[in-house]
Amino acid sequence: MDKEKEQKKKRGGIFGGFREFIYGMAAHDTARFALKTRGSMEHLFILVTMGDMLGIPILPPYYSLRLLPYVVPQIATWKRRMLREKDFTDTLA
Amino acid sequence: MNSIVVPVIGALVYIIGLRFYAFWVDRKVIGADGKRATPARMFADGVDFMPTSRNILFGYQFKSIAGAAPVLGPIIAIKWGWLPVFLWILLGTLFIGWVQDYTSAMVSVRNDGKTFGGISFTLISPRARTILLIFIYLYLLLIAAAFANTVATALAHAPRIPLAIVMLAVAGVVVGFLIYHGRVHLALVTVIGLILFYVALVINGHFSIVFGTPGTNRLVWLLFSLVFAFFGSILPIWIFVQPINYLSFYIILIGMIGAVLGIVIGRPVMQQPAFTSFTVGSLPLWPMLFVTVACGAISGWHGIVSSTGTSRQLENELDARPVAAGAMFLEMMLALIALVIVGVTTPGAQASWDQLFGSGLGNLFHFIGMPARWGEIYGPVMIVVLAITILHLVVRFMRIATNELLGKALPIVRLPVVGTTVAVFLAFVLAWTGTFNYIWVLFGSANQLMASLALLIGSVWLVSENKKAGFAIVPMIFMYLTTMAALVLTSKQLLYQAVSRTDLLGKPLTSAKIAGNWISGIIGLVLFGAAVVLAYDGVKALIGHARQSHGLEKG
Amino acid sequence: MNLREILAANPKMKYIMFGGKGGLGKTTFSAAAGYYLAKQGHRVLVFSVDPQASLSDIFQRDIFGKGAVEVMENLWAQEIDADKRIHEFQDEVRRRILERYGLERVPEEIESYISAAASEPAMEESAIFDAVVDIVFQGNYDYYVYDLVPLGHALYYLSMSSIYDQWINKVTELRAEMQRYTRVIQRMRSREESEEDEILGELQEIRQRINLASSIFTDREKTGFFFVMTPEEMTILDTLKAQELFTKFGVPVGGFVVNRVIPDSLLAESVPDYLKNRIRSQKEPLAKIEELFGKRIVARVQEFERDITGLEMIARVSEQLFQGG
Numbered sequence: 001m002d003k004e005k006e007q008k009k010k011r012g013g014i015f016g017g018f019r020e021f022i023y024g025m026a027a028h029d030t031a032r033f034a035l036k037t038r039g040s041m042e043h044l045f046i047l048v049t050m051g052d053m054l055g056i057p058i059l060p061p062y063y064s065l066r067l068l069p070y071v072v073p074q075i076a077t078w079k080r081r082m083l084r085e086k087d088f089t090d091t092l093a
Numbered sequence: 094m095n096s097i098v099v100p101v102i103g104a105l106v107y108i109i110g111l112r113f114y115a116f117w118v119d120r121k122v123i124g125a126d127g128k129r130a131t132p133a134r135m136f137a138d139g140v141d142f143m144p145t146s147r148n149i150l151f152g153y154q155f156k157s158i159a160g161a162a163p164v165l166g167p168i169i170a171i172k173w174g175w176l177p178v179f180l181w182i183l184l185g186t187l188f189i190g191w192v193q194d195y196t197s198a199m200v201s202v203r204n205d206g207k208t209f210g211g212i213s214f215t216l217i218s219p220r221a222r223t224i225l226l227i228f229i230y231l232y233l234l235l236i237a238a239a240f241a242n243t244v245a246t247a248l249a250h251a252p253r254i255p256l257a258i259v260m261l262a263v264a265g266v267v268v269g270f271l272i273y274h275g276r277v278h279l280a281l282v283t284v285i286g287l288i289l290f291y292v293a294l295v296i297n298g299h300f301s302i303v304f305g306t307p308g309t310n311r312l313v314w315l316l317f318s319l320v321f322a323f324f325g326s327i328l329p330i331w332i333f334v335q336p337i338n339y340l341s342f343y344i345i346l347i348g349m350i351g352a353v354l355g356i357v358i359g360r361p362v363m364q365q366p367a368f369t370s371f372t373v374g375s376l377p378l379w380p381m382l383f384v385t386v387a388c389g390a391i392s393g394w395h396g397i398v399s400s401t402g403t404s405r406q407l408e409n410e411l412d413a414r415p416v417a418a419g420a421m422f423l424e425m426m427l428a429l430i431a432l433v434i435v436g437v438t439t440p441g442a443q444a445s446w447d448q449l450f451g452s453g454l455g456n457l458f459h460f461i462g463m464p465a466r467w468g469e470i471y472g473p474v475m476i477v478v479l480a481i482t483i484l485h486l487v488v489r490f491m492r493i494a495t496n497e498l499l500g501k502a503l504p505i506v507r508l509p510v511v512g513t514t515v516a517v518f519l520a521f522v523l524a525w526t527g528t529f530n531y532i533w534v535l536f537g538s539a540n541q542l543m544a545s546l547a548l549l550i551g552s553v554w555l556v557s558e559n560k561k562a563g564f565a566i567v568p569m570i571f572m573y574l575t576t577m578a579a580l581v582l583t584s585k586q587l588l589y590q591a592v593s594r595t596d597l598l599g600k601p602l603t604s605a606k607i608a609g610n611w612i613s614g615i616i617g618l619v620l621f622g623a624a625v626v627l628a629y630d631g632v633k634a635l636i637g638h639a640r641q642s643h644g645l646e647k648g
Numbered sequence: 649m650n651l652r653e654i655l656a657a658n659p660k661m662k663y664i665m666f667g668g669k670g671g672l673g674k675t676t677f678s679a680a681a682g683y684y685l686a687k688q689g690h691r692v693l694v695f696s697v698d699p700q701a702s703l704s705d706i707f708q709r710d711i712f713g714k715g716a717v718e719v720m721e722n723l724w725a726q727e728i729d730a731d732k733r734i735h736e737f738q739d740e741v742r743r744r745i746l747e748r749y750g751l752e753r754v755p756e757e758i759e760s761y762i763s764a765a766a767s768e769p770a771m772e773e774s775a776i777f778d779a780v781v782d783i784v785f786q787g788n789y790d791y792y793v794y795d796l797v798p799l800g801h802a803l804y805y806l807s808m809s810s811i812y813d814q815w816i817n818k819v820t821e822l823r824a825e826m827q828r829y830t831r832v833i834q835r836m837r838s839r840e841e842s843e844e845d846e847i848l849g850e851l852q853e854i855r856q857r858i859n860l861a862s863s864i865f866t867d868r869e870k871t872g873f874f875f876v877m878t879p880e881e882m883t884i885l886d887t888l889k890a891q892e893l894f895t896k897f898g899v900p901v902g903g904f905v906v907n908r909v910i911p912d913s914l915l916a917e918s919v920p921d922y923l924k925n926r927i928r929s930q931k932e933p934l935a936k937i938e939e940l941f942g943k944r945i946v947a948r949v950q951e952f953e954r955d956i957t958g959l960e961m962i963a964r965v966s967e968q969l970f971q972g973g
Contacts, residue, residue, distance in 0.1 A: 027836040061770060075757065
């Protein structure tokens with residue numbers, strides 16, 4: 001995957017870099033907000049479906065298991081995020 | 094002197110600073126390591142941590158740090174003459190500005206992506222976090238008051254732009270709605286939004302919108318700007334704040350391209366005096382110029398952006414330099430362009446800074462074949478747009494900070510409407526009763542002081558890691574002394590006037606102004622006090638860490 | 649109306665359930681109803697989720713966990729083995745994870761979750777629920793006769809189905825909202841490719857199944873729900889209580905079946921005294937049943953001289969079940 005990315009970058013060259021720069025200024029913030037929102041919804045989803053992993057049973061386990069295969073990669077990050085200490089300055093910027 | 098010299102020298106400093114000095118610090122002092130996993134990679138959770146490519150981040154960082162202040166600072170500071178402003182922008186950026194932005198990013202990167210609150214808690218002292226929070230709240234309040242004031246002043250002076258600003262909000266909502274619910278391509282959405290804005294600007298350009306007496310109806314526009322910010326804080330971010338800021342980017346970009354082309358094609362001569370006097374009004378060049386120029390040379394805001402948004406997105410440690418330091422040098426260029434815009438205006442004209450900027454932009458627009466009048470209208474538009482886009486974000490942050498400070502004791506402030514009302518009300522009181530120049534100086538002081546606190550956090554970390562810290566400690570001390578001096582001086586003048594009930598010329602003050610002087614003066618002192626405690630704890634931690642690593646070496 | 653008339657008057661009634669406390673004869677009636685309908689030429693499935701698995705006894709064949717077994721022409725019987733189902737299900741989940749991510753083995757954290765989930769009490773209930781939905785969903789039969797486990801469980805299913813439904817609705821909304829954000833991200837990056845949310849698809853399928861299940865439970869036209877009781881004080885009280893609960897959950901009660909009625913005529917014959925005593929002691933409860941349920945009694949079935957096992961006995965019960973009333 002990384003190699004693919006690398007190649008893409010090379011193909012883009014200076015023009016590609018400039019496009020990314022403009023995108024970074026104009027649109028990255030909005031895209032990132034959408035990503036963040038979707039990401040936290042994903043975590044909410046895991047909480048509601050796999051909550052008993054953290055000791056919060058919400059959904060009947062039968063359906064949790066049915067959905068489990070789709071969220072395997074997100075589970076580790078979700079746990080880490082749930083357990084991480086949050087600070088006020090996190091919310092700035 | 095020909096104005097083209099300013100950006101040319103700036104470009105030289107840009108290249109030398111980024112290529113050599115920053116490179117040396119990055120590789121030799123910090124030891125950035127491209128193989129080391131960054132927090133964005135280690136903790137990639139798709140929410141707070143997400144690896145992002147260097148070019149995108151460069152754009153993101155630049156956009157986040159380039160608000161109204163780098164443009165306004167040089168314009169307001171031109172009263173000392175353009176040369177000291179020019180020198181401070183160059184030297185400040187080269188020796189202090191990028192150091193702070195870059196170090197803040199690296200401190201966070203090397204501390205698992207923790208932000209200032211968490212870092213100061215572990216590296217300095219538990220109470221440092223609380224004091225930092227209070228400090229940041231007042232800092233945000235000063236930004237809000239300063240920029241609400243900016244919007245109000247500019248709109249009161251420019252009756253040919255309010256319709257466009259109102260339309261910006263409308264277009265923002267339209268664009269937000271189209272992005273989220275429409276099926277139209279982004280390019281088309283953008284064009285629709287911009288057309289709405291520019292059509293309103295052209296229409297308004299043909300007739301004036303005036304409430305009350307032109308020039309003195311600041312109250313109307315002050316309330317307008319705060320209502321704008323109020324909506325920005327309580328409405329979902331995607332329908333108001335973000336699309337407005339998205340459109341604003343293009344509006345500013347278009348103006349900036351015009352200005353740059355004007356400078357390059359017209360190569361006008363700097364008309365303003367190179368130097369006026371060491372004391373202008375009641376404000377001595379040191380420390381006042383250093384805080385007035387604000388973000389163009391160094392700004393605490395940048396450290397916050399670096400250590401929260403950017404540090405959690407860097408996909409490679411080696412990107413920190415081009416992103417964080419690079420964006421600061423680019424911001425320096427922005428400040429220099431602002432300096433040229435105002436530098437090419439005719440001196441002695443009885444105009445306020447917003448009008449100066451407009452006439453400067455008009456001069457430059459003239460060189461690229463556009464009527465100067467367009468620039469005179471577009472200049473204030475840029476100032477208002479830049480200020481208002483920061484203003485509604487800051488009020489949003491204040492709402493969150495209010496919740497953080499009082500949420501436990503007073504649950505009602507957790508309601509967005511309540512938290513926002515508190516923030517907007519405080520900003521209004523300060524902006525309405527305070528004096529713009531003083532508020533600007535207080536804002537600049539808080540801003541630069543925030544920067545020196547960021548440098549303090551950075552220095553403590555460097556020492557605790559047993560790295561060379563001089564490149565951060567020396568600017569930290571300089572900024573600390575400068576801003577503390579500015580705070581004392583400003584608060585002293587403010588409180589003196591409040592007690593004597595007269596201004597510096599001995600004219601009696603209205604009771605609103607007296608109240609404003611009390612409030613601003615006290616805010617200055619509280620900031621001062623908070624900074625003293627933070628510095629005390631910081632230096633203690635610094636010495637502690639130094640002893641520890643010294644002992645380790647010996648042992 | 650008796651049971652036969654009810655079925656004739658409601659041609660859409662495909663699901664027949666007998667409920668009541670354990671040991672009252674629900675399984676017997678399920679088998680008898682299945683027998684009757686099969687004899688009429690309909691394809692019928694009688695199924696049970698009761699772990700005590702008495703369908704095997706009645707049909708005198710081991711059908712536990714063997715899927716639908718044809719016990720006579722047009723009549724199939726099935727007993728669900730919840731444990732087995734759970735194990736198969738777990739294996740399926742593991743297989744899907746391995747396949748999806750090309751893994752050699754399931755990550756430890758995930759594996760421990762999968763195994764822990766199986767031991768939760770709610771797991772069995774929900775696995776059974778899903779199995780029932782599965783059977784109904786496939787729609788292979790004209791009639792489904794469902795031998796409910798004792799009342800508490802029946803209500804648990806019912807309440808679960810409405811909670812599941814609400815839950816799935818909420819989660820589906822969440823996923824749909826997430827998809828909107830995905831589109832925004834793509835739009836901001838000027839990439840307009842549509843990416844199916846597999847989870848959304850999965851949820852919609854789950855929801856469809858649950859909706860079907862709960863609609864069956866609560867549809868008066870499709871479902872005949874019959875309480876079984878015996879002429880005893882206690883069961884009458886229980887039945888009253890249960891009826892109230894079912895009404896609360898919106899389950900229409902089709903009628904009541906009285907079981908183990910010992911014919912009065914026996915009093916005149918030479919039978920042991922204890923039997924005579926029992927007949928006498930049934931009098932009062934029977935009167936009470938008539939008073940309370942009256943016309944809603946769809947069948948009165950007598951006590952038989954021996955256990956109901958084998959098709960022959962089932963035929964006898966079915967006769968009473970469908971002719972009486």
